[in-house]
Amino acid sequence: MPSSGSSPRFRRPAPLFPATAEAIPGEPDPSTSTDLAHDSAQALLDGVFHSSDPEVVDRVLHLAAADGLSDLAALWSGSPATTLPGALWRLYVLHTWVQRHGEDVVHRYRAGSRTIxxxxxxxxxxxxxxxxxxxxxxxxxxxxxxxxxLGLALTRAGAVATIVAHGTAQLADEDREDDRTRQAERLLSTGEELAAAGRHAEAGTLG
Structure with a gap:
C-alpha cells in the first residue's frame, strides 16, 4: 500500500470493478477512433446542453444503465483522461459503480471521509x-x-473517488486484503484523473 505522502502511478486507466473490463469489446480502428471518440462525446454534450427537454437529460443520465458500459467503452475508454471522451468515460464508470454498489460505496466513503x-x-x-x-x-x-x-462536475467526481479510495485503503489495512489495496490504488488513480480533467475543463483545455 502506498504511503499517504505518495500517489501511485499506472500504465493505463483501470476499471473500478472487474465486470467492466469483461464487458469491453475490441478497440475500434486506431485511424478513426480518436476523432470518433471526440466527436461522439462533443455531440452528446452539446445535444444535452442545448436541449430544454428533461427527457433528453434523463436518457443521457441513464445511458450506461440502459445500454451498458460496453458501448461507451468501445468509443471512449482508450482516450486520455484530459480529453472530453476520456473524462466522460471515467465519470460514467464511477457513476455506474456507485449506482450498482451503493452500500459498499457508503461504507468506504464513511471510512475515507474521516481521513480527508x-x-x-x-x-x-x-x-x-x-x-x-x-x-x-x-x-x-x-x-x-x-x-x-463540466469542470465542477468532474472535480466533484474526483473528490468522491478520492475519498472512497482512502476509505478503501483504510479498510484494506484493517482487513489485510490485497484485493482492496489494488482497488484503492485504482480509485485513487481515477480520482486524480477526474480532478485533472476538471482543471482542464475549467481552463478550456480539455482535448
Missing part, C-alpha cells in the same frame, strides 16, 4: 450519507456535467 474530511464538502455528500443520498448525489454530478459546469 476537507474533500467532503466538495463531493457534496451528506455526512454521514446513506445509500440513496450517495446515488442521488452522483446523479446530480453526472447531470451537472451535461447541463451545468
Amino acid at each position: 474530511p476537507g474533500l467532503r464538502y466538495l463531493s457534496g455528500f451528506a455526512e454521514p450519507p446513506d445509500v440513496r443520498q450517495v446515488q442521488r448525489t452522483m446523479d446530480d454530478i453526472l447531470r451537472g456535467a451535461f447541463t451545468g459546469n
